Every structure is written in C-alpha cells, then in structure tokens.
Amino acid sequence: MFVYEKKLQYPVKITNPNPKYAQIIISQYGGPDGELGASLRYLSQRYSMPFPELKGLLTDIGTEELGHLEMIGAIVYQLTRNLTPDEIKRSGFDTYFVDHTTGVYPTAASGFPWSAAGMQSKGDLIADLTEDMAAEQKARVTYDNILRLVDDPDVREPIKFLREREIVHFQRFGEGLRLATDKMDCKNFYAFNPSFDK
Amino acid sequence: MTRGIILQRLDAVQFAMWELHLYMDTHPDDLAALSLYKKYEEMNEKLVCEYEEQFGPLYGNSDPGASWLKNPWPWDIGGSC
Numbered sequence: 001m002f003v004y005e006k007k008l009q010y011p012v013k014i015t016n017p018n019p020k021y022a023q024i025i026i027s028q029y030g031g032p033d034g035e036l037g038a039s040l041r042y043l044s045q046r047y048s049m050p051f052p053e054l055k056g057l058l059t060d061i062g063t064e065e066l067g068h069l070e071m072i073g074a075i076v077y078q079l080t081r082n083l084t085p086d087e088i089k090r091s092g093f094d095t096y097f098v099d100h101t102t103g104v105y106p107t108a109a110s111g112f113p114w115s116a117a118g119m120q121s122k123g124d125l126i127a128d129l130t131e132d133m134a135a136e137q138k139a140r141v142t143y144d145n146i147l148r149l150v151d152d153p154d155v156r157e158p159i160k161f162l163r164e165r166e167i168v169h170f171q172r173f174g175e176g177l178r179l180a181t182d183k184m185d186c187k188n189f190y191a192f193n194p195s196f197d198k
Numbered sequence: 199m200t201r202g203i204i205l206q207r208l209d210a211v212q213f214a215m216w217e218l219h220l221y222m223d224t225h226p227d228d229l230a231a232l233s234l235y236k237k238y239e240e241m242n243e244k245l246v247c248e249y250e251e252q253f254g255p256l257y258g259n260s261d262p263g264a265s266w267l268k269n270p271w272p273w274d275i276g277g278s279c
Contacts (some may be wrong), residue, residue, distance in 0.1 A: 004258035011279035074273035
C-alpha cells in the first residue's frame with residue numbers, strides 16, 4: 001500500500017505565472033517520457049522481477065516517480081494561476097485551456113493524452129531493465145530541453161533537481177542490470193536468459 | 199523554527215535517507231551506508247515531531263480531520279517552502 005506524505009520531495013514556489021512554460025512542462029506529467037509513465041512502468045514491471053534487489057529497486061524508484069509527478073503537477077498549477085483571457089490567447093495556452101481550463105491533465109505538450117503505448121512491461125528482466133535505463137535517459141533529455149526553453153530560476157531549480165534524479169536512477173538501474181546478469185546463468189555471455197522458461 | 203526552515207531541513211535529511219535507501223537496493227551489505235542512514239533517521243524523527251507538533255500531521259495514516267485538512271497543501275503557493 002501507499003501512505004501519503006503531505007510535502008513535496010523538493011520545494012516548488014513560482015512567483016510569476018507563465019502559461020507558455022506550463023504548456024511545455026505538462027509533457028513531464030503525461031507525455032511519453034513523463035513521470036506518470038515512469039511510475040507505472042516500474043510499479044508494473046516489478047511483479048515479474050525474480051530477485052529481491054530488483055523488486056525493491058522498481059518499487060522504490062516507481063514510488064519516487066509518483067513524488068515527481070506531484071512536483072510537476074505543482075509546477076503546472078502554480079504557472080497557471082490568475083491568468084487573464086488575453087494572456088491565455090497570447091501565450092498559445094488556449095489550445096490546452098479550451099479542453100481543461102487550468103486543470104492539471106496528463107497529456108504530452110503536443111496534445112496527445114497520456115498513453116500506456118509509451119511504456120512496456122515485458123515480463124523479462126533484461127528487456128525491462130534495459131528499457132528502464134533508456135527511459136531515464138529520455139526523461140533526462142526532456143528536462144534538458146525544458147531547461148533550454150525556460151529562463152525563470154523559480155521554475156529551473158525544481159526542474160534541475162528532477163533532471164538529477166533521472167541520472168541517479170539510470171545509475172541504479174545499471175547496477176540492477178549488472179546484478180541480474182551476475183545472478184543468471186554464468187554461461188549467459190550475451191545476457192539472454194528468458195525469464196519465462198526458467 | 200519557522201515552517202519553512204523545518205521543511206527545508208526535512209527535505210535535506212529525507213533526501214540523504216532516500217539516496218542511501220536506493221543505493222542499498224543494489225548494495226544491500228554496505229554497513230557503512232546503513233549506519234549513515236541510521237544517523238539521518240534519528241535527525242528525521244526529531245524534525246517530524248517538531249513539524250507535527252506545530253503544523254499538523256505529515257502522514258496520511260495519522261490524525262484525521264481538521265488538522266490533516268489544514269492548508270497549505272504541498273502544491274499551494276507557500277505549501278512546500
């Protein structure tokens with residue numbers, strides 16, 4: 001089960017609303033490399049993990065991603081306070097606004113709603129852990145792109161924190177993959193060892 | 199301590215605890231990491247008590263009702279720092 005902790009993992013306090021930034025950053029809420037997909041990917045993949053270290057790693061990182069989803073929600077929420085119809089039109093936020101007003105909705109910045117098609121749960125530890133490492137890198141690039149587009153330090157600081165977390169998770173997943181291959185058949189040189197047939 | 203300062207210290211201590219927790223998922227026998235974790239855990243317990251005495255429950259499985267519902271929530275302006 002899960003127990004809510006009534007605080008963010010890292011503070012979010014944005015003084016100046018900016019709907020354009022919100023429209024970009026919403027991609028890390030419900031886009032293809034966003035936090036919702038990350039959390040569901042790891043929390044779903046964990047069931048077929050054969051080793052306790054990997055059950056723990058996927059549970060823990062999947063849980064942390066839920067905290068990141070909450071931070072992104074807080075950023076988008078705070079960026080869309082007190083908007084005027086004129087600001088909404090000028091910023092290009094009107095295409096989001098017409099469907100969701102200023103509600104926080106899991107969608108990619110392109111407008112494509114969150115989809116499980118952006119993730120896998122393959123039931124095979126090598127396939128899944130390799131996907132997880134790629135997923136962390138893709139999320140890191142998305143944060144790099146956000147940092148290329150956003151100047152406001154109030155927004156950049158929590159985004160920089162989240163970017164760092166992707167790097168740490170990539171490191172831990174790499175260790176998890178190495179640990180998995182070490183524990184599998186020692187003749188399994190090319191790291192193929194189907195979980196299903198074991 | 200003000201709410202902002204306690205929250206900042208909680209964030210820092212819990213960050214250190216969480217980093218060690220993830221590290222120990224792939225290094226479960228590192229006893230030096232475990233003893234460092236215990237040190238931060240002690241600091242965290244004190245800070246959580248201090249926070250909850252003044253500002254209400256931090257966890258969803260503690261006191262329900264008015265003290266749990268009290269603003270600000272974490273996403274509100276001023277809710278997280």
